[in-house]
Amino acid sequence: LANVDLQRLGYLRAFVQGEDFTEPYQVALARMAETYKTLPISSTFLARLAEAKRLTEPVAALALAREAEARFPKSRGAARARALRAEIERPELVFSAADIVVPGQPWRLDLTARNVAELHAWAYRITLREWEKAGSGNYDERNRPVAQRFARALKATPAATWAVPVPAQPADYKEQKFAAAGPPLPAGYYLVLLSNQAQLATGAAAPAGATTAYAVVGASELSAVSRPKPGEKATSLLVLHRQSGAALAGVGAQAAYSHYDQTARKPLVRQGAPLATSATGEVGLPAPFETSSASEQFDAVRIWRGTDTLLLKNLAGNDYQLVDSQPQRRTFLFTDRAIYRPGQTVYFKGILAQSQAARATLLTGQLVRVRLLDVNGQTVQTLTFTTSSYGSFNGSLVLPAGLLNGEMSLQTDNGSLSFAVEDYKRPTFLVTLDSVPGRPQLGQPLALAGRARAYAGQATDGATVKYRITRRELWPMFSEYSRYGQSIYPPGGGRGSQEIAHGTTTTDAEGRFKLAFTPPAGPSQPGRRGWEPGYLFEITADVTDAAGETRTGTRNVVIGRNPLNLQLTGPERIDQQHLPTLTLLGTNATGELLPATGTLRLLARRYRPS
Structure with missing residues (x-):
């Protein structure tokens, strides 16, 4: 029975999405560990519970792993807990520096360390060829360890040695990020090694608990x-x-x-x-x-x-961009619509131009043949035109009935344009969902109004409205290199959706209807940078009128822990002698403008030329 419970929890852990399952999962593991405490399998429940707390509560996870080891030392759960404990207690070190630094000047190291109390550093001279091979994006073809790749350099006396101060931190087994200064170096290229041991040792010669990281740095004026x-x-x-x-x-x-x-x-x-x-x-x-x-x-x-x-x-x-050595002709085609029904008339226009050496000219008095191609690429009809004094031509044709529907195209010798042909039914009414005013917040009731109205202007009353509301978790993906650099929660990101509400209502005499729900707030679980997730609520309303026609309206609402969104816009590069105007925009979750006051700080970042 205990093994069945273990498999059941493992299955739910693998297939249930969302943060709502995290807490019940941990509670169930603790309960099973206590229920089966006289059996060796209880160590497995404790080990699983320690793994679940590994990222958010490493101290608690380590205590659970030690308890699992002590309970039944020779069990499978104890072995699993032992591996987890070794992972939590293992020292880790990563650092980076600029590819090229200024000779004779201190330079910056950015470090990320865990379970490290002291650090020592060495700088060895290497050749330009070795620096190039070990640089960013270059890997050793034979996958040799650093001691073999730089054996010649490591036999020499280091060009510099120094101690790297490590900020004091409680034993919480979490990463800490900090910066340190490297000593001035003469012009040249260097292999920089950092270790938590006072004596440098790599590979099999390294003692237990040792960790070493390396990078290559150049110094040049x-x-x-x-x-x-x-x-x-x-x-x-x-x-x-x-x-x-x-x-x-x-x-x-x-x-x-x-x-x-x-x-x-x-x-x-x-x-x-x-x-x-x-x-x-x-x-x-x-x-x-x-x-x-x-x-x-x-x-x-x-x-x-x-x-x-x-x-x-x-x-x-x-x-580089090559200059056109030969003139290039191109026909620009335009149609009055993007989708047609069989038998409808297609009105089109074209412009014939020629470009050479980055200059374009219109071609007049030229013969142009326009072909209509069906979905299989077969020519259905051909029309001939002569360009006007403005290089243009226009015409029309009737789409034949009886052909396959799909994507058809108009084609010339120098250009083409595609359009859709479908037996679609023209809609008689549309559904809209209003924006949400004010500052919507998690855990607070939210009301949303919608309306169904015919294109002729009259209200669609007495229609059935079936609505569905789903929630998707969005984690911050802000980056200075992201195309969504102005948005904390970019579109399309996040985990799978979860339905939180659904129901049925009807439109009133004015075609209006109201939806109400409470956006649930998940447990607070800050990420590694202290950021918390936001939530994308997608409201979908399907309205069916008396004639049986159904139309759909949707509205997306993004709500985070902070109901105010700020967007700062300005040029990427500026002249420090003539600072431009920066624009700060405050909106609520649905994009409605909101007034806000605060403090704007402008921080300087060090420029690192190549």
Whole structure:
């Protein structure tokens, strides 16, 4: 019976969605562990309960794991609890730094650590080639550990050693994020290792409880920006001092070009001629070669001044735009509608233009043949036109009956346009759901009004309204690189939906109806950054009139713990000498404008040039 209960809870855990199941699941595990405490399987219930609390309550999870081990040490549950305890107590360390830092200046390390009380750091000199291979996005083909990959560098004396201060934190077994400073480094490239042990040891030589992380860092006074030359494959490179931003003259530059050799079946790299920057810090990089059998691309550019060398990747010259060597014709087609019924007339218009060297001209007096294609791509009808003095033509045709419905198209030699053909019934009325005024809140009753009205203007009274309300959980996905950078809860995100209410009502003499429900608030479970989920409530109302026609209206309402949404808009790049106007918009969950007062802070972030 205990094993059946365990399997039943496991099945529910795997298939029941939503945070509402978390608390009952944990209560059931605790109850079963107490009910079967005289049996070895009780350790499995305790281990499962510890796993459920692992992320939110690691201290409680560790206590449960230890209890499961002590109850029946040789049981399967004890083994599972032992593995969980080792995972909770295991030290973890991750850090990152800028790819290139300023020589002779302290630099920043961003660290994430867990179960770490002290940290020690070492910096070893490596070659430019080793730095390039170990950089972002590059992996060792043989999957060697760091001690083998950098064996030569680790045999030498470290260029710098230092202790990294770790902020004091209670033993809560949670991650802590903090920043630390690295010591000034001469120009060059370095392997930086961090460990919680005073003596550096990696691989099998590392003692129990040791954790080590590494990254590669370069130090150079050089930086550069690039841009493609308009209409060419060539690239213009501007070399600047990394700290002052001053243009640097006389800096050497050499481009490398890559292409795939079909005969050798491998990529080959060709080194360009050495060049030097002008008095303004600029240098023009020759365009890659292009033949019928091979096409080169910029692979990298190496710039140097004395012993200071910098390797540049991902140049903007790869995004060049070719100038049209031959004139290109294009026909722009337009129709009066996007969907038709069989037998209806399609009214269309077209414009014929020709582009060359980024300039477009209208073509007049040209013969144009327009073909109607059915859903199988077969020509049904062909019409011939001559363009006017404005390069345009227009006409009409009747869609034949008896053909397959679907997507048909108008086609010319230089353009096409698709449209739908369906035996659809024109709707006689529409259903709308009003917006929600004020500030809707979780756990508070919410009333929503709707209306069914004929397109002729009269009310659709006495109609049956069947409504359904579902809820979907949305977690914050804010990111500076996200296309939804202004929205905490982007559309389309979140978990599966859950029905929270449904019912039936009727429209009154004015075609109006009202829906009321209480948006339930789930338990407060902040995420790793302290953010809490929001909820998308989708209200769907199906209205059926006396003639049996059914139309649907929907309304989405997003409600979070805070009923006020703020959106800050402004340009991505600004001139610090001429600060632009920033726009702050306050809305409620449904997008209705709301007045709000508060404090706006402008924070500076350090710019890291490539």
